[in-house]
Amino acid sequence: xxxxxxxxxxxxxxxxxxxRDDGTALLWVDRHLVHEGSHHAFAKxxxxxxxxxxxxxxFAVVDHYAPTRAGTLDPDISRMIRTLGDNAxxxxxxxxxxxxxxxxxxxxxxxxxxxxxxxxQVNCGDSHTSTHGAFGALAxxxxxxxxxxxxxxxxxxxxxxxxxxITVEGTLGEGVTAKDMALHWIAKLGADGAxxxxxxxxxxxxxxxxxxxxxxxxxxxxxxxxxxxxxxxDEVTFAYLEGRRYAPKGDNWTRAxxxxxxxxxxxxxxxxxEEHLDAKDIAPTVTWGTSPEEALPITGKVPDPNQYxxxxxxxxxxxxxxxxxxxxxxxxxxxxxxxxxxxxxxGRIEDLRMAAKVLAGRRVRxxxxxxxxxxxxxxxxxxxxxxxxxTEAGLEWVxxxxxxxxxxxxxxxxxxxxxxSSTNRNFKGRQGRGSRTHLMSPAMAAAAAxxxxxxxxxxxxxGRL
Amino acid sequence: xxxxxxxxxxxxxxxxxxxxTDQLIPARFMSTPRSEGYGRYLLHDVRQDSPDHVxxxxxxxxxxxxRNFGSGSSREAAVYALVxxxxxxxxxxxxxxxxxxxxxxNGLLPARLPEDVVEDLLAELGTGTxxxxxxxxAGTARxxxxxxxxxxxxxxxxxxxxxxxxxxxxxQHSNAISTFRADRMARFGWANPTT
Numbered sequence: 079x080x081x082x083x084x085x086x087x088x089x090x091x092x093x094x095x096x097x098r099d100d101g102t103a104l105l106w107v108d109r110h111l112v113h114e115g116s117h118h119a120f121a122k123x124x125x126x127x128x129x130x131x132x133x134x135x136x137f138a139v140v141d142h143y144a145p146t147r148a149g150t151l152d153p154d155i156s157r158m159i160r161t162l163g164d165n166a167x168x169x170x171x172x173x174x175x176x177x178x179x180x181x182x183x184x185x186x187x188x189x190x191x192x193x194x195x196x197x198x199q200v201n202c203g204d205s206h207t208s209t210h211g212a213f214g215a216l217a218x219x220x221x222x223x224x225x226x227x228x229x230x231x232x233x234x235x236x237x238x239x240x241x242x243x244i245t246v247e248g249t250l251g252e253g254v255t256a257k258d259m260a261l262h263w264i265a266k267l268g269a270d271g272a273x274x275x276x277x278x279x280x281x282x283x284x285x286x287x288x289x290x291x292x293x294x295x296x297x298x299x300x301x302x303x304x305x306x307x308x309x310x311x312d313e314v315t316f317a318y319l320e321g322r323r324y325a326p327k328g329d330n331w332t333r334a335x336x337x338x339x340x341x342x343x344x345x346x347x348x349x350x351x352e353e354h355l356d357a358k359d360i361a362p363t364v365t366w367g368t369s370p371e372e373a374l375p376i377t378g379k380v381p382d383p384n385q386y387x388x389x390x391x392x393x394x395x396x397x398x399x400x401x402x403x404x405x406x407x408x409x410x411x412x413x414x415x416x417x418x419x420x421x422x423x424x425g426r427i428e429d430l431r432m433a434a435k436v437l438a439g440r441r442v443r444x445x446x447x448x449x450x451x452x453x454x455x456x457x458x459x460x461x462x463x464x465x466x467x468x469t470e471a472g473l474e475w476v477x478x479x480x481x482x483x484x485x486x487x488x489x490x491x492x493x494x495x496x497x498x499s500s501t502n503r504n505f506k507g508r509q510g511r512g513s514r515t516h517l518m519s520p521a522m523a524a525a526a527a528x529x530x531x532x533x534x535x536x537x538x539x540x541g542r543l
Numbered sequence: 544x545x546x547x548x549x550x551x552x553x554x555x556x557x558x559x560x561x562x563x564t565d566q567l568i569p570a571r572f573m574s575t576p577r578s579e580g581y582g583r584y585l586l587h588d589v590r591q592d593s594p595d596h597v598x599x600x601x602x603x604x605x606x607x608x609x610r611n612f613g614s615g616s617s618r619e620a621a622v623y624a625l626v627x628x629x630x631x632x633x634x635x636x637x638x639x640x641x642x643x644x645x646x647x648x649n650g651l652l653p654a655r656l657p658e659d660v661v662e663d664l665l666a667e668l669g670t671g672t673x674x675x676x677x678x679x680x681a682g683t684a685r686x687x688x689x690x691x692x693x694x695x696x697x698x699x700x701x702x703x704x705x706x707x708x709x710x711x712x713x714x715q716h717s718n719a720i721s722t723f724r725a726d727r728m729a730r731f732g733w734a735n736p737t738t
């Protein structure tokens with residue numbers, strides 16, 4: 079019998095084409111997802127006069143620069159979108175462009191189309207590629223040089239990350255989501271807390287998450303410094319995937335499910351690191367600073383640097399200054415100027431349903447944007463009546479894309495403005511130069527819209543779940 | 544890309560933690576073709592907001608900074624901005640994983656140092672610069688008169704010193720890749736995307 083292995087080790091082995099003496103492995107890539115930002119990599123390929131080696135395993139989508147409103151495009155943005163289309167056509171790559179009914183954020187449409195499957199390796203020139211690990215896929219973001227390498231060879235050189243398991247046992251409270259679970263562990267372990275590791279999420283609280291919740295959790299792995307996130311596939315995974323456009327069909331499906339059922343960590347497999355969390359300790363969580371690790375339960379107060387270790391104080395003060403916050407202010411007293419619901423972290427149908435539960439029959443006090451993660455989700459939300467709830471509440475319902483998470487398409491937060499955002503990064507200037515971001519779940523962002531300040535969503539959800 | 548083994552130049556300190564890639568290069572500059580140069584975008588907003596910023600006054604080849612440098616997005620443009628500015632090595636207690644890989648692919652050394660060593664160096668450098676000498680193969684450096692040793696993954700050392708292009712290296716393994724591909728397609732037909 080072979081020695082016990084973790085899920086990561088099984089996946090790694092299955093994709094290793096060859097292993098060098100120095101420990102680096104050449105890994106086979108099953109799915110290579112590209113977007114407008116891949117222009118550097120295509121330029122590298124062109125400079126070498128090289129073709130894409132596996133166009134059938136490469137998929138292109140317009141997301142980072144996708145306009146979310148009708149109107150004339152900025153010339154720079156339209157050039158970026160055109161360049162991706164030109165590259166996709168030149169290399170015979172399937173393109174989901176702006177008009178395609180399957181267009182959306184790359185990490186949303188991969189799973190929706192059944193391109194993301196347990197046991198496959200997914201790479202993309204985007205750090206949130208960790209999202210796809212929710213299916214038990216080996217999925218990690220790479221830089222432009224590696225994107226070019228994958229385009230040319232369908233392989234990538236990597237050193238295997240160390241293994242880490244985060245086990246969350248128990249039941250999440252009402253109004254507490256996968257987003258809160260992620261911000262909770264990142265606040266505890268730090269934004270580089272999982273550096274060099276691949277995280278496998280386990281425990282009853284993780285098992286009980288839907289695929290959408292698991293994707294949110296794996297998506298945010300990178301914000302805690304991890305190379306990738308994983309959840310072992312199970313019936314929830316298979317039920318999500320069955321019948322999707324690119325998912326296996328017929329006998330292939332049966333064989334796939336048999337193979338996928340083996341994709342888990344052996345019971346006695348040893349991890350390099352283990353962390354245990356209790357679901358009942360997790361409250362709706364918001365960030366107060368400029369790193370995802372600067373997060374607290376909504377019931378807390380803005381921290382006072384003087385009460386922290388000297389080594390932390392300078393960074394905390396810099397964050398407070400940028401965020402224009404005073405120590406000891408209750409988090410629920412912080413007014414917001416606007417809200418944003420969307421992104422690869424929290425732009426899925428369940429996220430929109432939760433936000434709509436909060437907003438139904440209410441009016442917002444501050445403006446906000448809701449951008450679904452994909453055109454498919456947009457249609458679904460319109461059919462379910464969610465879009466109407468958003469617009470009747472006073473929010474703007476726009477098209478799918480990365481939108482205000484990264485501001486590349488022009489959806490930005492103005493300097494000095496404070497945004498309650500369902501996204502993944504509260505970095506300085508992330509949503510626009512001088513913007514101030516508070517990260518939270520979509521339901522919490524909806525609650526902030528209703529009251530005009532950071533708000534514990536739980537009372538607003540009473541009787542609505 | 545050409546390899547290197549020695550750096551001689553100046554070092555500057557950046558006493559900030561979590562310098563993420565959005566700060567290193569704000570997203571709005573990323574549609575620029577590389578040939579136009581990215582150096583002017585390095586820490587663009589931070590530098591514009593503080594005219595006295597050390598990088599507005601000096602042209603160091605070496606940066607010393609706090610933990611979790613280059614965290615966040617996988618944008619290789621963050622590395623282009625550093626490299627095009629003239630930076631060849633960054634010393635910090637920790638780096639974003641994707642950033643480190645991108646750095647090495649572009650000839651930029653991401654060298655880890657213990658936190659106390661970094662703090663000593665930052666204190667020494669203050670808001671100015673000092674002479675720096677980095678010996679890649681020996682894993683040693685002399686910054687502001689202090690001799691230090693740094694950890695470096697041997698694979699990275701080799702890549703930085705050779706300046707190898709991975710695509711050329713990998714092409715030597717094209718038979719192994721074809722064999723792997725055929726075997727995978729045969730054994731795991733479901734992994735092939737079909738509609």
